Amino acid sequence: MIKKILDKDKQDWENFLKNKNSPSNKNVVKKNFLSDQKILEISDKNIQDWKNFLNNKEKMPDKDFVNKKNIRYEKIKKIDLHGHTIDEANKTVEKFIHKCFDESVTKIIVITGKGLRSKNVENPYLSKDLSILKYSVPEFIESNTNLIKMIIEVTDAKIEDGGSGAFYIYLKNKLKVR
Numbered sequence: 193m194i195k196k197i198l199d200k201d202k203q204d205w206e207n208f209l210k211n212k213n214s215p216s217n218k219n220v221v222k223k224n225f226l227s228d229q230k231i232l233e234i235s236d237k238n239i240q241d242w243k244n245f246l247n248n249k250e251k252m253p254d255k256d257f258v259n260k261k262n263i264r265y266e267k268i269k270k271i272d273l274h275g276h277t278i279d280e281a282n283k284t285v286e287k288f289i290h291k292c293f294d295e296s297v298t299k300i301i302v303i304t305g306k307g308l309r310s311k312n313v314e315n316p317y318l319s320k321d322l323s324i325l326k327y328s329v330p331e332f333i334e335s336n337t338n339l340i341k342m343i344i345e346v347t348d349a350k351i352e353d354g355g356s357g358a359f360y361i362y363l364k365n366k367l368k369v370r
Contacts, residue, residue: 270301273325281325282332286339293342293363300361303354304329330359342366 271288273281285302292300304325330346333339342363349358 266299267295267297268299268301269295269297270303272303273329274303274305276325278325278328281329285329285333286336289333289339289342289361289363293366296366297363300363301349301353301358302329302361303358306357326357333361 269288269292271285273284276284281304289300306326333343333346344362344364347360347362349355349360353360
């Protein structure tokens, strides 16, 4: 497809080339505003102020070159403990927390389930609450001194992450702990 160049476009281009090379128009800048053209004259004072700004050594820092070593990006991992016994779940969670801490994970989502189908409920010799992973795993974590050193806090999960059948573990930065 070949487009025709309008006479107005040719004229504008020629004016541009003329004005670009002429030293007399250095103080004039053309700005186009949708339908009408306006010419804005820049005073010598404004030009001098601009030159002073550019030559000033106290410039604003460039956001692209700011040191980003201290920024900790959110890194999330999940673990699902459905079907585990209490001992298996505690060992699995402990290993998982150590692994995540070494990998600089910031948040762990632990899915335990609500314990509604737990067979431990039928056993009269076991505590109903402590035999369900939902209660026993956070209790294990909070009583383990090695794990607590790596953890900021343990909180309930939001509904979209499992609600009352899950909880969050927020881990400390490994570079600041050791």
